[in-house]
Amino acid sequence: MQSSIGVGFLGAGPVTQAIHLPTLARLGAAFTVRHVTDIDADVAAAVAGRAGAAHSTSVEALLDDPAVEVVAICSPNAFHAEQVIAACQAGKKAVLCEKPLAMSAAEAAAIAAVSAETGVPIFVGAMHSFDPGWRAAVAQWGALPRTSHTIRSSIVLPPNSRFEDVATEVLTRQPFPAPDYSDVAVLPGMTHAGVMGLAIHDLPLIRSLLPRYDDLRVIDAKFLAPFGYRILFVAGGKSIELHAVMSQTWQPDWALEVFADDQVLNVEFAPSYVHAGSAVSRLSTSESTQVFGPAEVNGYEVEWRELAAVVHGELAPPDLSTLVDDVRFALTLADASADAVRSTPSAEDAA
């Protein structure tokens, strides 16, 4: 039997509690949670207590802990890059970084450099890329990356807490500060956050359909209240629409659609947090529709299983240049969308 892999968590918020601990519990002996770090000592202690792990409030304490073989980075986005780099430099066996991998091109470049130097495998917790329902469609989609001409991502979500609360019993939550809409930087900032926080789940999938994105041009971008966006852009000769709204609805609706002249792919994802199995993909031609999924296994499970296989030397690590390119693509789009929102006259200005 293979030995259980020791995991350390940097950041023990709702994602660690509702997503990763239940996933690792399902994977049984493959992983053991050894150490939990959070800047909030009470959260670190309580979450560590659930898993019978050590706890601390410093990154160094976790990285110095020899029981920690794999580091899962679940802190706020701003800390991801520096913590990925530190974990690689500490010589850990692998790093799983929650999305997004980085928040600037410079951070992405620094990660690429340290990974090349240390050879530590890096995973990004973009669970849709690992989703069996998505992957099954990819395996069958034939020429779709070449022939597709139009892509649409639409995400309608209830508040996260509704899903976190059925995925676990969450200890504490960071309050969501009420935005000051009189500040002109707020809407561009929230649009940027929407791309880097929400659209980011599907941007690697979209990028896998684009021959290039150095020609990316945002046609229109809008922030949608209370939180969301609608962004139209072209890249690699394709027309792309990103749409998202988080509201008080109870009904989630998370879809990715890809159109070619003779083929249409429609993927329906379950919301984050809930462990509701895989996506369901429908690949249609004028003659027939093939349906893939739902499978019981979701993307979170696959990302951890593959990480275990990489640690055990059974699988090649993810291609880091792909991951770095994914985050560069996301940043290019987020920056261009924020610029577009910034340069759109507000309703009052226009009046």
Add this chain to the structure above:
Amino acid sequence: MSTSSEHVRTALATLPLSFPDPAGIVFVDGVPGWPVALLHAMGSNPAGIVLVHPTPVDFADPLAMDPATIVVVDSPWASNPATGLAARAFRAVATDRSRVECRVVVEPSCDFSTALLDQLVLIRAVLGPVTKLQVQHVSDRTLYAEGLTDTSVAIDFSIVRTTATPASAALRLLTDDGSVELQIPSGDTAQPARLITVGPDGAVLAPTQYEAGHRSSLRRLRELHAAGSADGLADLRCLRADVVTTTAALGDYERSTFR
């Protein structure tokens, strides 16, 4: 394959009591040049005229004709019998802060100007006339546009060409705590539209109506006739406004990209 115009003709056979004399109904196919054919038809004093799936060409003369002549415009999405219920559902929740997505999938042979006009006719039926329209992007296969109705509801239009799925239209309005969504399958069969309203208590699928849009257009013609409509050209006047809006927006876009 049958044209829409043939489909409407054959739909007459499904209304044998309403139209005991089918010969009295004239069908004008909405291919470019239809205004001339329409004018000609109006001149023969028919019991009613169905203008089938008009392309956006400007016209004036037919509007100067005798308003006692009833002209019904048959449009792929707006003629669906579900639009009546949909209008109630959408208008009940639409405010000047609402955004409605109007998305259609069309055959590759369908030109964008007609597909956009069809969308405007649908929005008029469900929410009200689109008074402002701006085309944002046109490629070989995709068009995006943004509009505003007379009650300031914002509309995000998209048109995508493919053969992989049948033509269809979808309207969606997301509210603070739910949504209203209408999905209309291609108008030539009686496959029903689905109107779903989501609110805090759950989702309600409106009763489905297995009637093709063409038959619904004919019933409307019959009803206008029976009621002795004083203004048989109302449909045409609305169509003209939508044609002008559509062609102006496409013209502006062409000029802006040409520059």
